[in-house]
Amino acid sequence: MWYLYLDESGDLGFDFVNKKPSRFFTISILALSSQSANKQLINAVKKTLKRKLNRKKNKKRFIHELKGSSTALEVKKYFYDQVKNIKFGIYSITLNKKRVFEQLTKEKDRVYNFIAKQVLDAIPFEKADETRIELIVDKSKGKMGARGFNEYIKKQLGARINPKTPLDIYHWDSQNTHGLQASDLFCWGIFQKYERRKEDWYKIYKDKTNFESLYLA
Template structure:
């Protein structure tokens, strides 16, 4: 059984202050216990150091820890080191990260102007189908962040994805698609860190975390990321 955890960074809006890029990350592992154990160990270090239990441990919250007075100085002063340690630990597990990166202004207007969520469904379905045969054929359990800003309807997303996997990839094994809160699923928490780290490379021109993640990247679906 392969487990696939999906998260996104950026958004697909077209307003002036919207992100220039949109990224979907899919972390795949067949050894779920090993992945969970690694992330839980890193989280335990933070909780033992005084990280507040009501603040979710994510890339964004760690990055901005110095602006939250409830997070101990011991953590906020070392937040960049901690971020690198967590990402390195996740990458040391037996998993592969597949991702789709799109520079939004070069996507077709028909996709960008479609009903809310259509672009997300298309990019996510295309990524999974292109990575499927080489990286995760067979039984598949997919978990998507419940709070995804882009999935306009779980049923439309689930039905579309199932249709693509069966119709385009000839998937014949077991298939389940769940939508869960990230604070309840360690796999979603893991992919959040990787998605955040990759996004910084494209949106903020900060390659720090891409360099750490690159060794576990499987399929990269690139939609004009370097086009000028």
């Protein structure tokens, strides 16, 4: 079983005159190729939440998930210490939004799907060999958007994946999906590398990054 957790950082706003959208948009996939590795990753997220963020019994605010944007670097380091020996890889592409053609700025779903497909293209699916693939996406799209994404991705990957290899795509809430929380942490680090030119977190797990690129540099 392959597990692919897809998350994004930044936004797809393009009005740089009247608003303040992010300059970059990052999509990352955290990929694991075994059930045991997936279980270890999930347990690491749970352990980090329990031991670092929800330790006090009488704490009024219970934190349900790890978020790249709000989790302290110290906690991220603790989390990485739990997962650094797990076999997984990170694949990521960051879009330079200011270089996107004006016509496409009005077709955000199309841009999102295209970047996601580019990230998936970097993953060696040829090694899956009839092993079921689960692509878990952070639930941010409506029904129509999710359906369009699923159809596009399955069509684009059809030529690369063995016809006998099942491909399931799920859109799940990150609060209840620990793998997505882990993906969010890593995705945020790559996004910050471009948006803020901060690499303190990214440098810690850089060796786990199998593919990382800037699109429309």
